[in-house]
Amino acid sequence: MIKVKVSLRPIVSKINLPTVMKTAILTGDSMERLFIATQVGEIFYIGDGVIRTFLDIRPRVLKLGFSGGKYDERGLIGLAFHPQFNYNGLFYLHYSVAGTQGPGALPSSEVSRQLPEFFKPNPCDPSTLNQRWIKREVNYDHIDTVEEWIFKSNGQPQKRRTLLNLRRPFFNHNGINSLNFSPETGKLVLTTGDGGSGYDPFNAAQNDMEIAGKIIEIDVAKNTFVNNPPVVTRFNELPAPIQETLTVIAKGVRNIPGISFQRFYNQYIKYVGIVGQDLVESIFSFVHYKPIPVPQLIQASLMESEPDQEGFVNFGWRGWEGVFPASIIRGCSANPALDEKTIAYYKDAVKTSVKRLQPLTCYFHQDPRPDKFGGTALTGVQAYMGNGIPDLKGSVVFTDFARDEGSEPPIRGALAYTRVRPDCKLSDFSVIETDYNFGSQSAYYTSLGTNLDQTRLYLGAYGSMNVNDFNQGTVFEIVP
Numbered sequence: 001m002i003k004v005k006v007s008l009r010p011i012v013s014k015i016n017l018p019t020v021m022k023t024a025i026l027t028g029d030s031m032e033r034l035f036i037a038t039q040v041g042e043i044f045y046i047g048d049g050v051i052r053t054f055l056d057i058r059p060r061v062l063k064l065g066f067s068g069g070k071y072d073e074r075g076l077i078g079l080a081f082h083p084q085f086n087y088n089g090l091f092y093l094h095y096s097v098a099g100t101q102g103p104g105a106l107p108s109s110e111v112s113r114q115l116p117e118f119f120k121p122n123p124c125d126p127s128t129l130n131q132r133w134i135k136r137e138v139n140y141d142h143i144d145t146v147e148e149w150i151f152k153s154n155g156q157p158q159k160r161r162t163l164l165n166l167r168r169p170f171f172n173h174n175g176i177n178s179l180n181f182s183p184e185t186g187k188l189v190l191t192t193g194d195g196g197s198g199y200d201p202f203n204a205a206q207n208d209m210e211i212a213g214k215i216i217e218i219d220v221a222k223n224t225f226v227n228n229p230p231v232v233t234r235f236n237e238l239p240a241p242i243q244e245t246l247t248v249i250a251k252g253v254r255n256i257p258g259i260s261f262q263r264f265y266n267q268y269i270k271y272v273g274i275v276g277q278d279l280v281e282s283i284f285s286f287v288h289y290k291p292i293p294v295p296q297l298i299q300a301s302l303m304e305s306e307p308d309q310e311g312f313v314n315f316g317w318r319g320w321e322g323v324f325p326a327s328i329i330r331g332c333s334a335n336p337a338l339d340e341k342t343i344a345y346y347k348d349a350v351k352t353s354v355k356r357l358q359p360l361t362c363y364f365h366q367d368p369r370p371d372k373f374g375g376t377a378l379t380g381v382q383a384y385m386g387n388g389i390p391d392l393k394g395s396v397v398f399t400d401f402a403r404d405e406g407s408e409p410p411i412r413g414a415l416a417y418t419r420v421r422p423d424c425k426l427s428d429f430s431v432i433e434t435d436y437n438f439g440s441q442s443a444y445y446t447s448l449g450t451n452l453d454q455t456r457l458y459l460g461a462y463g464s465m466n467v468n469d470f471n472q473g474t475v476f477e478i479v480p
Helices: 294-302 346-352
Strands: 004-015 018-025 032-038 042-047 050-056 076-081 090-096 142-151 157-168 179-181 188-192 214-218 246-251 259-264 267-274 280-286 327-331 339-343 361-364 378-383 396-400 414-418 429-434 444-450 457-462 473-479
Touching: 004 032, 004 042, 018 076, 018 457, 018 473, 032 076, 032 473, 042 076, 090 157, 090 179, 157 188, 179 259, 246 294, 259 378, 267 378, 280 378, 280 396, 396 444
Parallel strands: 004 429, 018 444, 076 179, 378 444
Antiparallel strands: 004 473, 018 032, 032 042, 042 050, 076 090, 090 142, 142 157, 179 188, 188 214, 214 246, 259 267, 267 280, 280 361, 327 339, 378 396, 396 414, 414 429, 444 457, 457 473
């Protein structure tokens, strides 16, 4: 692939961890503004070269700092503007609710004695392979909410209604940049991870009744007249009026940094990144899909039948991690230099092998090739349609949280790109070289954003993994 070099132009610095970057046109305005949402609950916008506060919901957002204040995946993780935002002022938020911290989904098990993301099933112990989430109203980590807000003519945003309240089993895998509007259907798209821990212990991603591990469309044009929706984990727990606003596009999601739409003649290519477990990070693409209305999924579940899933997208998790069956890596006692890989969920891998969508590209957690990098976690996927960086036009740009190159600090994130191949085979990818000098400061790449017509790209970086190390964020524009 063509070697691409870019510059990073700082737009704003010394902010909290940037999770979403999008542009919108304010009511009564004519200029597209860049909006930046931070994980702690602030939303800023850039106007006339000055950063202004659009909304501050920090008191509404759960206090971050899992395990004494380090890495955390909760907080304000979704922001989307209605396609007619500059006329109707409607926008949407997804965040973890203050005061909802619980003990976790497996509080009395061995899992809780270590960090939840370290959970690994033991292929030799069947009792670890099919965990059940019981007493959900007590055993959970936190509650996420999806809300509709309106930007009033007096310049003050105000909450209008709550669309969903979701009980989450663990602190991680809530997604990021989790709200986007579909230019095809005009509906709000919610992308939600499998609920966390590791290896999806409850197999939520493949269970049609579980809200976790799915891509869901919400018809916000319908008013359900349900002012305070119940806190749920499954579709069949929702009131009927809310069920009727929901369709499911895809399942088999592990963790996900949103969805990106790229116009291609009279249709759209959809790009979805799935964060990996042990081996690879994966990017998928699809054009045609057949969403299933939630009432139809519930009816099939009641009848104990399989709904018609022709055209229904399945990314394969937990049976598959990208192009590989999900495996456990262990040391070989006979030869410590070798790794032994065991398929924990063999039946899951077989069952989903022919139903799953093949990835567009995958990149490894370990890759010694000079033009590649070892990744840790995919944090952004965006189509680029601009002319400013000609070698990237029509490509898919993606970011990784931190290169895993066995090097000492400071840590650096990774920026790369790929393209769809006409023959639908696995695409190659290439690192995008940047010229910015971060000095001795670490730079974790936390998010990737774009403007309305996808001609500009924005990169969010942070100087620490600790969410309680405040004001270490910088937002850059990626320029030639």
